[in-house]
Amino acid sequence: MTPTPPLMSRRSALMSFAGAACAGLAACGRAPVAVLDPLPSWNDGAAKRAILHFADAVGAVNGMPADERIAVFDNDGTLWTEQPIYIEAQFTLDRARQMLREEPSLAANPPFAALASAGESLSSLDAQALGALAMATHANSDPEGMEAQVRAWLETARHPRFGVPYTQCIYQPMLEVLRLLRGRQFKTFIVSGGGVDFIRAFAQATYGVPPEQVIGSSGGYHYEMRDGAGVVMKTPEPGSVDDGAGKPQNIALHIGRRPLAAFGNSDGDLEMLQYVSTGSGARLALLVHHDDASREYAYDRDSEVGRLSVALDEAAQRGWTVVSMKQDWRTIFPAAPRGPGI
Amino acid sequence: MTPTPPLMSRRSALMSFAGAACAGLAACGRAPVAVLDPLPSWNDGAAKRAILHFADAVGAVNGMPADERIAVFDNDGTLWTEQPIYIEAQFTLDRARQMLREEPSLAANPPFAALASAGESLSSLDAQALGALAMATHANSDPEGMEAQVRAWLETARHPRFGVPYTQCIYQPMLEVLRLLRGRQFKTFIVSGGGVDFIRAFAQATYGVPPEQVIGSSGGYHYEMRDGAGVVMKTPEPGSVDDGAGKPQNIALHIGRRPLAAFGNSDGDLEMLQYVSTGSGARLALLVHHDDASREYAYDRDSEVGRLSVALDEAAQRGWTVVSMKQDWRTIFPAAPRGPGI
Numbered sequence: 118m119t120p121t122p123p124l125m126s127r128r129s130a131l132m133s134f135a136g137a138a139c140a141g142l143a144a145c146g147r148a149p150v151a152v153l154d155p156l157p158s159w160n161d162g163a164a165k166r167a168i169l170h171f172a173d174a175v176g177a178v179n180g181m182p183a184d185e186r187i188a189v190f191d192n193d194g195t196l197w198t199e200q201p202i203y204i205e206a207q208f209t210l211d212r213a214r215q216m217l218r219e220e221p222s223l224a225a226n227p228p229f230a231a232l233a234s235a236g237e238s239l240s241s242l243d244a245q246a247l248g249a250l251a252m253a254t255h256a257n258s259d260p261e262g263m264e265a266q267v268r269a270w271l272e273t274a275r276h277p278r279f280g281v282p283y284t285q286c287i288y289q290p291m292l293e294v295l296r297l298l299r300g301r302q303f304k305t306f307i308v309s310g311g312g313v314d315f316i317r318a319f320a321q322a323t324y325g326v327p328p329e330q331v332i333g334s335s336g337g338y339h340y341e342m343r344d345g346a347g348v349v350m351k352t353p354e355p356g357s358v359d360d361g362a363g364k365p366q367n368i369a370l371h372i373g374r375r376p377l378a379a380f381g382n383s384d385g386d387l388e389m390l391q392y393v394s395t396g397s398g399a400r401l402a403l404l405v406h407h408d409d410a411s412r413e414y415a416y417d418r419d420s421e422v423g424r425l426s427v428a429l430d431e432a433a434q435r436g437w438t439v440v441s442m443k444q445d446w447r448t449i450f451p452a453a454p455r456g457p458g459i
Numbered sequence: 460m461t462p463t464p465p466l467m468s469r470r471s472a473l474m475s476f477a478g479a480a481c482a483g484l485a486a487c488g489r490a491p492v493a494v495l496d497p498l499p500s501w502n503d504g505a506a507k508r509a510i511l512h513f514a515d516a517v518g519a520v521n522g523m524p525a526d527e528r529i530a531v532f533d534n535d536g537t538l539w540t541e542q543p544i545y546i547e548a549q550f551t552l553d554r555a556r557q558m559l560r561e562e563p564s565l566a567a568n569p570p571f572a573a574l575a576s577a578g579e580s581l582s583s584l585d586a587q588a589l590g591a592l593a594m595a596t597h598a599n600s601d602p603e604g605m606e607a608q609v610r611a612w613l614e615t616a617r618h619p620r621f622g623v624p625y626t627q628c629i630y631q632p633m634l635e636v637l638r639l640l641r642g643r644q645f646k647t648f649i650v651s652g653g654g655v656d657f658i659r660a661f662a663q664a665t666y667g668v669p670p671e672q673v674i675g676s677s678g679g680y681h682y683e684m685r686d687g688a689g690v691v692m693k694t695p696e697p698g699s700v701d702d703g704a705g706k707p708q709n710i711a712l713h714i715g716r717r718p719l720a721a722f723g724n725s726d727g728d729l730e731m732l733q734y735v736s737t738g739s740g741a742r743l744a745l746l747v748h749h750d751d752a753s754r755e756y757a758y759d760r761d762s763e764v765g766r767l768s769v770a771l772d773e774a775a776q777r778g779w780t781v782v783s784m785k786q787d788w789r790t791i792f793p794a795a796p797r798g799p800g801i
Binding site: 304321340371375388 | 681691711715737
């Protein structure tokens with residue numbers, strides 16, 4: 118099998134070639150050729166136009182200084198699939214089941230007891246039980262150990278409906294937005310309700326977002342010397358819930374300024390989109406609306422996962438961009454498996 | 460007066476010129492000219508050699524991937540002067556006195572009462588009282604408002620001994636280290652016990668470190684809608700003390716991986732230097748030792764501000780680089796006033 122070069126390299130090469138061709142034609146006094154579409158997976162429509170208009174406004178001669186160009190992206194349901202359950206919830210369940218198999222006495226522990234009695238059924242495991250399981254399975258590991266666990270799991274786990282690795286259940290149109298904004302000197306951050314160490318395990322290879330540009334929910338950290346080396350361990354202390362008002366609060370703590378663009382898909386992104394869209398100058402606030410049951414999922418006001426109701430109403434009032442997956446996205450998922458280092 | 464271009468632009472221009480000259484000479488079959496010294500304010504010695512050796516080792520063909528190149532710098536006493544009192548403490552006192560003048564009834568409030576009775580004398584204001592004053596003066600402002608206050612203060616405040624703005628009381632040799640490492644694709648972070656919003660107000664213009672690469676002590680943040688706009692306000696809740704073990708813990712939270720290089724000057728940097736230096740591969744852990752009373756200050760084991768005792772002992776045991784300001788630094792402060800955008 119011929120290795121496929123990462124998508125970004127291929128596109129960069131095409132763009133450079135197009136640029137060189139334009140320069141050459143201009144030197145011959147001829148009209149430049151049409152510029153390549155930076156959003157080929159987007160159908161023409163209001164959403165695509167809003168994104169391109171924003172990118173042009175910020176990047177214009179009188180646009181925002183490069184230092185101010187910050188864009189924030191929710192992860193679950195915005196950059197990758199969150200149905201039938203959050204991917205991190207599946208990781209937690211798989212990890213907890215593995216721990217139970219290796220150490221059956223754990224079943225005496227409350228969070229594991231709930232899992233043991235639930236069996237393969239998830240319905241009796243509510244969000245609180247899942248949170249307790251996440252704490253129990255993640256605690257007392259260092260972030261590097263956690264990363265290794267997540268990566269090993271992502272190698273073998275498959276999405277129950279699509280049958281592919283979860284890192285292929287990412288949205289090709291959003292990858293193009295990430296790339297477009299980076300090309301305009303934006304720093305792209307993930308601001309997710311998911312666990313920060315979980316996301317950091319794959320964000321660089323999957324989205325090109327480095328660990329220090331991932332903000333997420335977190336517990337405590339404890340530094341200690343262990344066998345002559347300094348290590349930071351995760352602790353089960355309550356930390357920060359990066360959802361709702363927690364998102365702009367964590368943006369203030371981690372980034373220290375109001376971003377220019379925000380991308381979300383659920384009520385948990387409402388405050389982040391408000392915060393970003395009510396600043397001055399060119400702004401972009403965008404919601405991905407999951408309305409494509411045949412190619413992905415259709416859900417909004419009544420969904421347990423990724424409920425979109427208050428934010429959908431506010432989008433209409435404030436003029437935010439609402440993306441119809443069905444109508445605005447030509448493709449949903451990347452065509453080819455994605456290697457590391459995109 | 461002819462405007463002086465920022466130092467970095469000038470140096471970059473020189474380097475580029477030298478590079479072009481080398482290429483030209485090489486094409487003519489002649490030996491390349493000597494490379495410009497990237498650390499001109501450092502005297503030749505073990506400290507300078509250790510820094511250059513580290514930069515070469517990381518940047519070598521088999522060195523660390525660019526993504527892994529993270530360097531962390533303490534601020535007070537490492538990048539700028541911290542005597543006779545922390546610059547932020549001076550800001551807090553000046554700000555509190557101004558608030559008292561504008562609103563005399565504040566003197567009934569405990570933290571302000573302590574200040575009012577202390578008058579110009581600082582000795583009766585201990586660290587706890589100062590902390591309470593900082594909370595009282597910083598709370599209920601948004602980070603942008605705080606930044607504006609800090610910048611206005613930095614415009615007019617002068618160091619009591621050197622008579623120049625505090626942003627000129629920064630260490631020229633450390634600016635050269637920041638620049639050298641950035642030239643090797645490092646991301647340079649500040650990890651300081653100081654307040655994160657205080658440092659963010661000047662870090663970009665003074666050190667070239669953007670707000671999202673500043674980690675510091677913090678209180679709480681509260682998001683709310685105010686007059687139709689989303690704002691994040693600072694609250695007096697206890698948050699994170701970014702000192703001692705808090706430094707590696709916050710590095711785990713904000714950066715998500717072990718940095719390759721750490722620079723500090725006091726016992727508050729001990730755990731950060733341990734954490735960084737006990738990783739694998741090329742590492743640099745460096746302590747600035749203030750031993751130059753004539754050009755700056757001389758203090759270590761007995762100082763109230765910036766005490767250096769345990770970390771000095773550990774440096775000897777672990778082979779960390781200890782910089783003698785007196786012997787290793789040819790100059791201490793930048794020669795010319797520094798404009799924004801270095």
